[in-house]
Amino acid sequence: MTPDMTWWVRLADSVRAAGRGEAPLDEPVRMVRDGLGFDCATLVGPQRATNGEAQPVLVNLDYPGDAIRFISTTYAVECPAHRYITEHRVAGRFIDLPYDFRSSRTYREALKPNGFHEGLTLPLGVLRHGTPRPGFLALSSTHGRPLSDDSLLALTMLASEIASLTDPRATLPPAPADLVVWVGRGRLDVRVGDLAEGPFTARDTIRIGDLHQRTGAALGFRHREGSRGWWHVTTAPTGDGVLIRVQQAEGDDHLTPRELDVVGLLSRGWTNDEIAAALGISVRTTRTHVESALMKVGVPNRTALTREALLRDLDSLDAIRCVAQASRTSLPA
Template identity: 55%
Template sequence: MGNSIEWWSRFAAEVRAAARGDAPVDLPIRTARDGLGFDCAALVGAGVDAGDRGQPVLVNLDYPRDVMEFIATTYAHSCPGHDYALRHPSAMRFIDLPFDFHSTRTFRQALQPNGFHEGLTLPLAVDSGGVVRPGFVAMSSTHARPLDDDARLALTMLSHEIAGLIDPGASAGDPPADLVAWVRGDSVDVRIGALDSTGLSSTDLRRLARLTVADGTGRAGLRRRGTDGRWRHIRLVVRSGAALIRIGRADIVGGLTARELDVVGLVARGWSNEQISEALGISVRTARSHVESALGKVQVPNRTALARAAIEHDLDSVDALRCAVETTRLSDPPRVSTDH
């Protein structure tokens, strides 16, 4: 193997750190590119298996723009070399294909005109299900030396962990995130996606991080409607005083309104109607009405079941979290209520 055991250990550690969200996603991709002797590398996320819309480019290290666009669209959706790699999920070199890759449109129209003579594709999912095209790592070089067999095997063995780079910080069952960001103090480090795709601002993210840190539980699952009118699912995990934030599009369970979501979040914390009305600046009658409406929409019989559903489905809001933090600062936490 051309690279030492120490190099592969360091690379694997970088992959795991980036997959947790603790390091920039481009760090292990850069390490692979430089350590394995390639000139360019890219991490491409999963995408729909239809139309001309390209798969999301999450990392691009030195590919010319036209080549990157070709890789994320034509190559990802219709190149026989890429299709073969998906059907035989392993680190795939030109020489591993059962046909001459140099005769393909990808090589003739995108790679060769830009001086690339060798390359590799690493699929990052085994089964696309016919609906979603798996993500992948693409690397190209201006020399014509294929990656050695041992390195190809090592990359293939790490592909499951490398797949975590597409959605850092994800847990089993989490929906895909449109944005992953690491927030520490006033610093917002976007790892995946772009803020303008979420309907939220960097100020919103900093506020969410501060509230979650102050809450003291170490994590939060929220729903929030952005300025674009769309609901998002927001998951926050606090580590060493900072917060990893994952945001993805989501429906609101039962069609709850924003105010009903505030109320449900406080019911889940054991608050009474009187406490809810005071915190949200609404009447007790209105608070009770929101609770009754939420019971019907979520289809549960009582407040205890509503609280359980709220925890299971992250039916919580920024305002509910804010009220909880402010109340904790001012007094003891509220007692569990049994009123309706």
């Protein structure tokens, strides 16, 4: 099946919209599956170093449970076909393999039992020794017709943009997010990860989106969640909502959560008296936190600390809440 040029342009637009978080991830994946004549499709994200063997399944369109588990584990880890396709960095069909795929464990245990006779894997990254495995798009069909050469080439050329679907974002951060959530109109849509594994409840996540709207600017802050450590949170406008990206992070310079609150407000020009009143602590305690932060960050004065705070997102959710509250009081915002 070979779609015309108009279809490929629409697919590219759909991929970009989902990559920016402006559309659900399954929209372009469904378009690929239906437009290229497959029965099932799955988008599998890159492996994270701490996740063990399984790679995260971001989208599953009609693969049975046993097949999708096999694809995201055994196929991704052990199958020579997957390794061959990933190393060659091109979309691979069964007929492109240098051996009879029907003799493989993947065909015997996952594909044949479900009636699949043809398939394709699109690698979404480069496989390098000692690095986590990249994500991929897998498709299967119950008919035996391989994808045309023209469509194979066009799909391969879109691979770098399709890779953005494994980590939707408005900007290019230094590391993949553990959680990406779209918030708008009082609801949320998880695009990457599991909300239950993140540091915020659904209600708090919606509140972060509201704070973004109220402050009128993208947010970047650090948050400590009990025994699960530190998280780095950023927000960006997208479509008619807000895209919230959350990733685990090291505690910056060993600042305590309260010191981070103080630094966040200090970087906005707040005085010790104003910070103390907003956080409900004494001025003396505020001064102690400032002095401790100066020493930990390694800067000589408040001006230098402000500069470092802006460069390194040394801010907190409580500080941002204080800023939003200050817009209705005499405190500076």
